[in-house]
Amino acid sequence: MKFTILIIDDEKNIREGLAANFELEDYNVKTAASGEEGLEYVSKGDIDLVISDLRMNGMGGEEVLQRVTAQTPGVPVIILTGHGDVNSAVDAMRHGAYDFLLKPVDLDQLTMIVKRALENRQLRLEHQQLKKEVEDSSAFSTMIGKSSAIMKMQETIRKVAESRASVLITGESGVGKELVARAIHNYSSRKAKEMINVHCAALSETLLESELFGHEKGAFTGADHLKKGRFELAHGSTIFLDEIGEINQSVQIKILRVLQERRFERVGGEQTIEVDVRVVAATNRNLEEEVKKGRFREDLYYRLNVVHIHVPPLRERKEDIPLLIQSFLDEFNRENSKNITGLDSKAKSAMFKYDWPGNIRELRNCMESAVVMCSGDHITIDDLPPGIAKKSEGEVITVPLGQTLEETEKTVILENLAANRNNKSKTADLLGIGRKTLQRKLSEWGIDNSGE
Ligand SMILES: Nc1ncnc2c1ncn2[C@@H]1O[C@H](COP(=O)(O)OP(=O)(O)OP(=O)(O)O)[C@@H](O)[C@H]1O
Ligand SMILES: [Mg+2]
Incomplete structure (x- = not known):
């Protein structure tokens, strides 16, 4: 992760000297000649650390510190100050500055402080991310779907x-x-x-x-x-x-x-x-x-x-069907001490074509009965409730006059691909063919649109 450091100082030399130093250390650097200008960067939200001069024309370092800690808590602020201002700098520490340094700045020391501050920040960010992931997974653990x-x-x-x-x-x-x-x-x-x-x-x-x-x-x-x-x-x-x-x-x-x-x-x-x-x-x-x-x-x-x-009906988010099938299959395999590995393509196709008026509850019930009925390692069309199995017969697609069967096949496949934004896995699932078969056909037709 590349961190971004903001340097605020009204002295051009200092600004540029520090910028050059931190660029060499492989940080992103932004510079601002005033507190006001610096805060604009901060409010955009992509600053990880602020180095600010204490005495500047206009907004001083104390106010910068105050605004940064209010707007983006957790972003460390390091204050630079002249010898006459040590008391104010100590005051700034009390108000949440990460550290302060006397001018003329010892670059090695400043670099070390920055490194340490950013290491802390990284740890904290990782901790927050982890916490969020754990919360997410527990809050949403039962809600399956990526549509x-x-x-x-x-x-x-x-x-x-x-x-x-x-x-x-x-x-x-x-x-x-x-x-x-x-x-x-x-x-x-x-x-x-x-x-x-x-x-x-x-x-x-x-x-x-x-x-x-x-x-x-x-x-x-x-x-x-x-x-x-x-x-x-x-x-x-x-x-x-x-x-x-x-x-x-x-x-x-x-x-x-x-x-x-x-x-x-x-x-x-x-x-x-x-x-x-x-x-x-x-x-x-x-x-x-x-x-x-x-x-x-x-x-x-x-x-x-x-x-x-x-909450939209399942027929409007059919792309969630594979994940739901898998999750219910796992659940009912466990419950029935079975080890069914999946659905054959005809069964899969029927599940896709069906409209699921009872939505996820119906799909869940369907999977439960299919697992119970199934005696092999794959659920077949015969294991599905009749209303759903019927769907495997599908609508009749007629071959338009003057077209060969292959041309019709091509039209159907390409239309489905387009409707699924070139997602091959999804298209193959919908059509009840393997992804490899779909890929082979596309190659034969000289079409190689990359996509999932
Ligand atoms: N996204 C999902 N992932 C996994 N399971 C789901 C999902 N949505 C619903 N279910 C399951 O489907 C079944 C029905 O869900 P739920 O009872 O929340 O529906 P409902 O909208 O309240 O229905 P009703 O209006 O009939 O009360 C439950 O067993 C639930 O666990
Ligand atoms: Mg309910």
């Missing part, structure tokens, strides 16, 4: 996780909405406490109300003890309201109040309970439509929909 849709979703999750903004997750059944909710929670510091799940559709109106808000002893017949509600239990954590589209108007009003004021009363209770809760809700209904029809409160819809994450 741009999934990557974008993970990016959004990362961005919004730490805030308390409500999130509305929409998408068809089985796309992984619950997984997204879990990732948001796991990626935030709220993960220290468990996420509280409420399956809104599963509970009757009265039950849902006392589940969410709790009840006092004697609030209604059968309430023979005080019960804390899920909102109360979710204090300091996340509450996941699954199938929020199913709740009735009276509960909608109560949830709205919690979102607005972060407070509520238990059923039959007087005492107001304040909570710090992050609300994540999910639905496979079109809530906007429900609002128009007057079935869902508009104000609640907007409160929930501060951040919107739409």
Whole structure:
């Protein structure tokens, strides 16, 4: 890693002398004749270390130090100073300068200090990176997929996780909405406490109300003890309201109040309970439509929909299918003590052609039954559920009049390649042929478009 050093000094000689020295030491060097100019580099964010003169016309070294530590904490600042200013330099150390050096500068000494500071920085950066990777892998460990849709979703999750903004997750059944909710929670510091799940559709109106808000002893017949509600239990954590589209108007009003004021009363209770809760809700209904029809409160819809994450159906990200297949194959091999190594090309092709209306849940179920059914080391078309196996027969492609079969084959292959941005592995998978076969055909036709 090549580090970039910024040198700020209003004396041209010093600036250039230092620059030449550090360029020889194989660092990237940027120079600035004033604090103001230097900070422009800093705010662009690609500076790893700052060497700044203390006394300059305009902005002095102290202010440079202050701004750098505020803008880019972790970037070491080394202060250069004349003999008369040692006290100010010591003061700068107190305010977070990495070190200071008296002028005239001893180049060897300065180089040594810079090296040490950057070694520290490198260690810290590596540590941060490692920490981030570990966090990523645990937060997203169950979310398989490398499609741009999934990557974008993970990016959004990362961005919004730490805030308390409500999130509305929409998408068809089985796309992984619950997984997204879990990732948001796991990626935030709220993960220290468990996420509280409420399956809104599963509970009757009265039950849902006392589940969410709790009840006092004697609030209604059968309430023979005080019960804390899920909102109360979710204090300091996340509450996941699954199938929020199913709740009735009276509960909608109560949830709205919690979102607005972060407070509520238990059923039959007087005492107001304040909570710090992050609300994540999910639905496979079109809530906007429900609002128009007057079935869902508009104000609640907007409160929930501060951040919107739409999980696209599997048919719109078919490139995730191979990874999902592999992951479920591993899982069910383990569970059934089998050692199936993959799918034959016909089975693979059928899985690709199928539209997966039940999305990932359906794919997972399909893989589970296929693993159980399979008696060889490869899953074949006969191991797949009939609805999916049917797809291997495929649509009939007719050979246009005047074209040979080979010409038609070529057209189909090239169209698929183009549709998959020249990704040969993906195209071969989609067409149910081996990548090598595809490559051979392309070479025979004198086409060698490099691509994955
Ligand atoms: N990206 C993914 N990687 C691995 N497994 C996934 C992924 N997305 C979903 N799944 C799995 O698919 C199944 C369905 O996911 P989930 O329950 O989150 O869907 P949902 O959108 O909440 O569906 P519903 O609307 O029916 O409740 C679960 O077993 C989940 O673990
Ligand atoms: Mg769900």
